[in-house]
Amino acid sequence: MSAPVRVLIVDDQVMIRAGLATIVDAQPDLEVAGQCGDGQAAVDLAGEVKPDVVVMDVRMPVLDGIAATRILAGEGVAHPVKVLVVTTFNLDEYVYEALRAGASGFLLKDAPPDRLLHGIRTVAMGQALLDPDVTRRLVGRYAARIRPAEGAVREIPLTPRETEVLRLIAEGLSNGEIAAELVISPETVKTFVSRILTKLDLRDRVQAVVYAYRHGLVT
Template sequence: MTEPVRVLVADDQDMVRVGLATILDAEPSIEVVGQARDGLEAVERVRSLRPDVCLFDIRMPQLDGIEATRLVAGPEVADPVPVIVITTFDEDQYVYDALRAGARGFLLKDADPELLARAVHAAASGDALISPAVTARLLATFTSGRPAQAAEPVDPLTPREEAVLDLVAAGRTNHEIAEDLFLSLSTVKTHVGALMTKLAARNRVELVIWAYDSGRVDSGRRP
């Protein structure tokens, strides 16, 4: 039997935090191993409990969710823990910073239980962005009008890698990319792996950010 995904939930609002924990604990394949009321406590609990996935609110006292994410999942962390940031539409401006800090994706606070569970499993597997269409839309919004600022890779991308990158940036999963490009799943995984190597990306979110920063994706496009 597969071990359940171990999750830590951090939110300063008791009702939201307990509600998320209750929903997740009801899933046989997920186990909530800890909760935190602020960012500082969240970082301490991540380091002591080593969960498989974290859910962090963006706005928390002591330490906000962005900085907490940077400390447990940022570029300088040797053994990062996947983080999903929890947000509301009125906090959209923070999402890009959270992804930059190392978050694997994000959920809206009113996400239904099925999406919440899928998001946790996706983050644990590293296969897909969370809420891909919304993530891509937000990234497009916050990179709109920004000059291209991503360095070109030493080893140029192949046309096929460019096509795969475009679909990753649109929030497609590996299975969907395989269907769209008429490729096998193993071939898609090989291309995604090559992209990560060439672009020095640790996960798919970093591939998406690079695609927007390099100007390869039309920032006005909506998935």
């Protein structure tokens, strides 16, 4: 058997931390590597316990979850940590800033436990937990912030079909929806997505969405 996924839980409310820890520790493939109550403690503790995934709250004292995520998972970080942001605040601005900071996913605390566990496992596997409806809403509202320089689209080192798949990812379509749109199998879509991420040196679908906007594939 492979080693359990090590999870660091970060929330300033003790009861919330305890509840999340109970859910995680009840799973045979997951284990709680540590708990803490603010972003700075998360940064420090992550260096000690080496978690596979950090479950991160947003509003916390000392250092908020967005800033802590940027330190742990942001661009330029030598050894980035996968971060799943879990918060009570269903605000587009928080979602956008969390993903921009380097988070691999975003969930609300009122999500059922199975969705949280699915999110942890998804992020641990190097995939993004990005709901298509959230993607559509975010890119519609914040696309202007990441619009490209003139002519940037010509720099994309992808085949026409890969470029089309990337455009559909950026529009918020799931693999199944992309498969239906292009009349190909979901397995083929997965292959295209893997190639796109590899060719563009992107971590996950979140970064692919940003890349597509920066290079003018979506208007």
